[in-house]
Amino acid sequence: MGGFFLGCDIGGTGARFAVVDAAGNPVRRGTASGASALLAAPGDRARLEASFKRIGASLPHPHNAAMIGLSGYGPEAFDDIAALVMQAMGIAAGGLTLMDDIELAYRVLFAPGEGHLVSAGTGAIGSHFRPDGSRLRVGGRGLMIDDAGSGGSIALAAVRALYRRLDEDGDYGDMAGLAAQVFEMIGSDDWAEVKRLVYGGDRGRIGALSLAVATAADAGDPCAQGLLEEAGRELARLGNILIFRAGDLPVAFVGGVLRLSPVVGETIAAHLDGRALFPEVDIAEGAAQLARRAFQRQSE
Incomplete structure (x- = not known):
């Protein structure tokens, strides 16, 4: 053949x-x-x-x-x-x-019923596929409802935090590094441009802003680091729900959010009590x- x-x-x-x-x-x-x-x-x-x-x-x-x-x-x-x-x-x-x-x-990772999966890219969702073909889904309801831990949610949380700081203080203060990275990726700090991106309906472009958050975190921006830690906690939450509802099985975490920073995986592992897998596949x-x-x- x-x-x-x-x-x-x-x-x-x-x-x-x-x-x-x-x-x-x-x-x-x-x-x-x-x-x-x-x-x-x-x-x-x-x-x-x-x-x-x-x-x-x-x-x-x-x-x-x-x-x-x-x-x-x-x-x-x-x-x-x-x-x-x-x-x-x-x-x-x-x-x-x-x-x-x-x-x-x-x-690719499991036979049905062997484990759980949390995928964190533009969106974030947890899944368990049973041997009978049925599926348990948790999270993954989109940015308007609940994609916590996803690249999109990290990006929107960063934009939200920046504008709250700007509203409160009139400048970005100790979040200036995060602001510089986010607005550089958007191509402008003009509100009209930011609004066009966020409300334009392109999930991929929104999710890509998480790369700016990761860059700021690597440079030591405390807000950016906190956003990545929060994403790790949210993804660990999905894994723990799957364990609670579908059995004490290993949980594989995959997706681009895991590659943003070691902080994400470290935070997940700290909340999964040894059950987290990070397959290189x-x-x-x-x-x-x-x-x-x-x-x-x-x-x-």
């Missing part, structure tokens, strides 16, 4: 893809722009198409199968998204598996391997 197998992990801020051959050897890796499968906000479809086209332009041929995890995916969107995949990558619906990016990460390559194994089982 020849051919290649594609795995993609597509979140709101960025996408990663990997290709393996029939023997499971990695042959290609790459990145693309982030996107959402919700296709609800203006520009969602264009961003998803752009991400798919970037990936498709880098793929070897022929493809036997692909497994793609997408932020915000639901089964009702399969036909629509499969058509985009076919157009951009040449992968037919029969060889395509689509799922929510959180389910993909869980499948390439979810995209894991997806490609799952696609390969599923194809081989079907071909036997």
Whole structure:
């Protein structure tokens, strides 16, 4: 059996893809722009198409199968998204598996019922997948309700703290370092520009501001450091809820927020009593391997 197998992990801020051959050897890796499968906000479809086209332009041929995890995916969107995949990558619906990016990460890390997962990127959510196929979800209800511990929530907490300090004192005081980093990333400290970013509906751009918070924290800004510690506590809370509700099992923490600063992981570990795992795993390559194994089982 020849051919290649594609795995993609597509979140709101960025996408990663990997290709393996029939023997499971990695042959290609790459990145693309982030996107959402919700296709609800203006520009969602264009961003998803752009991400798919970037990936498709880098793929070897022929493809036997692909497994793609997408932020915000639901089964009702399969036909629509499969058509985009076919157009951009040449992968037919029969060889395509689509799922929510959180389910993909869980499948790569655990068999159903073996553990818990907390994913912290643009958003933050905790999940446990049971052997019967059902799922326990905690958190992850979006920035307007509860994505505590996510990159988006860190960014908005920073903006909120800055404007409260400005309202109270007329300047940013000891938060000047945080202000400089945040407004540099936005491109302006003008309220109209900040408002346009925050209320423009682009979760990925909001979440990316957490990088500015991390930079300020590394430079010693106490407010930025406190925001990252609070994010760690919120993520640990999700893990402890999963343990309480679905069993005393290990909790794997993944996502870009974990890479912002060691403070996040250290805070999580301090609140998880030895149950926290921080796996160094390439979810995209894991997806490609799952696609390969599923194809081989079907071909036997």
